Amino acid sequence: MRLPSILILCASLAWATAAAARTAAECVVPSKPGGAMDLTCKLAQKALRRQAGGENMRLSYLPGGIGAVAWHTMVSQRAAEGDTLVAFSGGSLLNLAQGKFGNASAGDVRWVAALGADYGMIAVRADSQYRTLADLLAALKRDPKKVLIGVSGTIGSQDWMKMAMLARTVGVDPKTMRFVALEGGGEAFTALDANYVQVVPGDASEATLYAGAGKVRVLAVLSEQRLPGVLASVPTAREQGIDVVWPVIRGVWMAPQASDAQYQHWVGVFERMQASPDYAQMRAAYGFYPFTLTGAPLTRYVAKAVDEYQRLARQFKLVR
Structure with missing residues (x-):
């Protein structure tokens, strides 16, 4: 007995919707809604959607410890996820420099892209x-x-x-x-x-x-x-x-065990996004200013910034 064509169409659409939901990328906001971390993920979401054949991205919120909960969740429980990005700022790097993420270092995750400066x-x-x-x-x-x-x-x-x-x-x-x-x-x-x-x-x-x-x-x-x-x-x-x-850098990182192919995919996605003609206007609408680094250059920048923040923290006797 053949199913009516309308039922076949509905079943196909339902399957496609479920598949899209499974494969949609995620941007984790490591704070409560309403702050600049939230804006970082929303800028990424909007800019990626505007690209030709752009990526779908959903937002989720994982507050706690000013980024510590999201960091340890991704590193210890979700370390192999290749389509999950986490917002970060200069404040995240400052916390790393002071040991507020525990026994963690900048090399524990993969730094994808800086979306702008604040x-x-x-x-x-x-x-x-x-x-x-x-x-x-x-x-x-x-x-x-x-x-x-x-x-x-x-x-x-x-x-x-x-x-x-x-x-x-x-x-x-x-x-x-x-x-x-x-x-x-x-x-x-x-x-x-x-x-x-x-x-x-x-x-x-x-x-x-x-x-x-x-x-x-x-x-x-x-x-x-x-x-x-x-x-x-x-x-x-x-x-x-x-x-x-x-100054405050704003960007995204991803889990440490994401494959090289997944990492390079996202580096390329953000490079194309930031090269698009309307990205500067979208970035300005979210209150961010020009600052663009991806992949290896961003990773080097982060390592240097953490060292500089450690020196500043020692001035205020926050670390030894």
Whole structure:
């Protein structure tokens, strides 16, 4: 007995859908939704979809330990997955440098692509008494314990490091400041909106999501020059007499036992993606700035960056 053609068609479509679901790539966000890690995966997802014959990519969230949970999950439990990418930032490399991922090193995973650069920034509520970076630093100098600072991570995280470097310029010991450890930039801005914290030393890409709504005032961007777009009117810390710059790389890595063929496939995918005519516009829409490295050059960059972060951590006595 022959099945009606409509049933055969439906069965074929169902099989194709299931196959696509099984083979779709995954981008793991190692934090809660709403922060710059989330933006990294969303940029990759959108840009890959726009390519001719582009890859499908789904997003998943694996927060915990500011990247540590995702790192150890991929290295120990999902080490052979060849279609799973994990977002990372300069903060991930800083954590590696300080041993916050345990007995881990940059060579434990395969570094695929940098999607762009970001910069640190300092934000307060729009109705805050701190109208300039000088106002905030003066308040910290008067009594650092009266200023509650929301950071993604704990002592030694990149958000902590930004405030530590700024405080050091006015003679404030970072150990005397009050920090609230949060999981990702989205949670930090939620705490700021609720007035649970008074300051967020986050990233410019995160600030672009919130500053436009009129609820946030960005006191300074930690870049060499003013940034275009939503934050174009915000002065740099250097313009305000504070010589602190904090660039942040954003990209993706994959599991250590992915095959060479799988690794090279994804390196090639991202190289083609970033060479497409509309990628720069998409990157800018997510608040990221030009920075492109893939494969072996990115791997060398990461190793050097981890060494540099270790030297900085020793300056603040975070590691021996």
